[in-house]
Amino acid sequence: MAVWRPARAVRPALFYAGTTLVCAVVGFPIYWMVASALEPGNLFNFPPRFFPTHPAWANFTHIFTVNPLGRWLANSLFVAAGTMICSLGLGVHAAYGLSRFRSRPVDALGFLMLVGQMIPVTVLTIPFYIMFRSLHLIDTLTGIVIATTTFSVPMCLWMLKGFFDGVPRELDEAALTDGCTRLAALYRVILPAALPGVVAAATFGFMLGWNEFFFASTFLGTETKWVATVGLVTYMGQYFVEWSALMATAFVITIVPAILFLATQRYMMAGITQGAVKA
Amino acid sequence: MRRERRVFAVGLMAPTAAWMLFVLVYPVYVTVRNSLHNVGAGFDPHPAFVGLRNYAALLADPIFWHAVRVTALFTLGNMLGSFGLGLLTALLLHERFHGRPFARTVLLLPWALPQVAAVVVWRWLLQVQYGAFNYVLWRLHLVSTPSVQWLVRPTLGLYAVLMAAVWWQYPIATTFLQAGIESVSVDLYEAAGIDGANGWQRFRHVTWPGLGHVRNVLLLMLLFWSLGQVIIIWTLTGGGPARATQTLAILVYQRAFSDFQFGSAAALATIVLAVALTIGLLYYRLTLQPAREA
Numbered sequence: 408m409a410v411w412r413p414a415r416a417v418r419p420a421l422f423y424a425g426t427t428l429v430c431a432v433v434g435f436p437i438y439w440m441v442a443s444a445l446e447p448g449n450l451f452n453f454p455p456r457f458f459p460t461h462p463a464w465a466n467f468t469h470i471f472t473v474n475p476l477g478r479w480l481a482n483s484l485f486v487a488a489g490t491m492i493c494s495l496g497l498g499v500h501a502a503y504g505l506s507r508f509r510s511r512p513v514d515a516l517g518f519l520m521l522v523g524q525m526i527p528v529t530v531l532t533i534p535f536y537i538m539f540r541s542l543h544l545i546d547t548l549t550g551i552v553i554a555t556t557t558f559s560v561p562m563c564l565w566m567l568k569g570f571f572d573g574v575p576r577e578l579d580e581a582a583l584t585d586g587c588t589r590l591a592a593l594y595r596v597i598l599p600a601a602l603p604g605v606v607a608a609a610t611f612g613f614m615l616g617w618n619e620f621f622f623a624s625t626f627l628g629t630e631t632k633w634v635a636t637v638g639l640v641t642y643m644g645q646y647f648v649e650w651s652a653l654m655a656t657a658f659v660i661t662i663v664p665a666i667l668f669l670a671t672q673r674y675m676m677a678g679i680t681q682g683a684v685k686a
Numbered sequence: 687m688r689r690e691r692r693v694f695a696v697g698l699m700a701p702t703a704a705w706m707l708f709v710l711v712y713p714v715y716v717t718v719r720n721s722l723h724n725v726g727a728g729f730d731p732h733p734a735f736v737g738l739r740n741y742a743a744l745l746a747d748p749i750f751w752h753a754v755r756v757t758a759l760f761t762l763g764n765m766l767g768s769f770g771l772g773l774l775t776a777l778l779l780h781e782r783f784h785g786r787p788f789a790r791t792v793l794l795l796p797w798a799l800p801q802v803a804a805v806v807v808w809r810w811l812l813q814v815q816y817g818a819f820n821y822v823l824w825r826l827h828l829v830s831t832p833s834v835q836w837l838v839r840p841t842l843g844l845y846a847v848l849m850a851a852v853w854w855q856y857p858i859a860t861t862f863l864q865a866g867i868e869s870v871s872v873d874l875y876e877a878a879g880i881d882g883a884n885g886w887q888r889f890r891h892v893t894w895p896g897l898g899h900v901r902n903v904l905l906l907m908l909l910f911w912s913l914g915q916v917i918i919i920w921t922l923t924g925g926g927p928a929r930a931t932q933t934l935a936i937l938v939y940q941r942a943f944s945d946f947q948f949g950s951a952a953a954l955a956t957i958v959l960a961v962a963l964t965i966g967l968l969y970y971r972l973t974l975q976p977a978r979e980a
Contacts, residue, residue: 434792497702504698522966527914527935530955534713557709618800636802657806668798680865
């Protein structure tokens, strides 16, 4: 006998309502950034207009004329790519070592890297300022890359190690018996097998470089050398804030890491948890 | 063969070890050394040795103790907020439902934003006259005026910073906890189902204990991410209003680059480093060591 039980229908409905609510609340700030970026004028509307009825696409060209935004983005790209390359270059080898050649000194390095990740950026701004002054790296993008690797190399290393641990050791041995040198075994056999990890670490290194703010805002004095994050914050700090243009700028700066993240989401998330939890 | 293996291992690790000596060990050494000297704005190459006087001055400074309190509050709020929201969303995403991939993307996206972009959005949401956040609160009758001064009133500053920080941080917690929940054996859930356990009982007796290790690691990571959270605080409030969000990590920066007291800043930095090292040791024992003993 089919009895209509309200609980059966109410539960999924409640679940969907709850999920929608959570997604709406959490997603709103991002929606609001996009919607505000498309509003014409200064956004001095009360009550706020929640849907841009006349999207002002011109905002997105306007922001490239009020600020050297193109230049800033190019600088960010340089820092992000530099950070990514350095972290991968160092991280791949050290992570392989940490995965396959455990010993006391190797573990000590692993621990050092762990601690490296945990230091607040501001603590290191001062010594880097002193070091870079004597090395003539103040006001250079190279300096920013160097300083950022303090955080990106450890993170990439731990991510990659998690993925290397997932590659069976038999593969190393098979490659060696086939006459590969140890290094060739790493490059030709292990790396391809751990490709998701390499993608995850590369994305992470890139995002860390792209998001870098403290070193850049402390060491880069010349406006044309600023990276996008510094430019954005300076723009926000101006006396007269043009909110719609500011939102459009924030949106443009977000696109690159957001697309990268969305494209590599699965690997990134696996990488972060593996590297941290299993170790 | 043995020897060749060892040479290879050294070759793998040496470049990274050398690099970290340059970008981590040496800066830390400089910091500790400066903390024992009277380093001012001029960076005198031979500053006077003052022993522990910088530390003594800090411990006698009410601003330091205020920063300790703010750090504790911020850390607690950021950990609990991120963990709570992370657990809620991880449990949601564990269910199979229509639109799950979309919900997953929406829920994880905040973390993909550069922190400064997140701050710009929150500044606009919390804007006094035209901010959407105040408007919504006001329409829901949660506040009596549509112009709550989130970033101006000292009593509200920490809440504003926590909102932005938790919103940006929690997706990592979601990811960890989702991985943790998925690793709980399906058999346990089936057994619980046969025993007639309801949703809460399943969570309380199966999911929660099953999360044990992941939960501990996540809480530790949230702890050091909270201690290291400076971009959101600095760009949203700059440590203000009236020092309301001045954490230790923010104070280090201000001592150095606003007050130009590099010796005092270095002593403060060394204290923060010691705390980070302690957490690091805990973390090490929790993750790396069991792997070696196994």
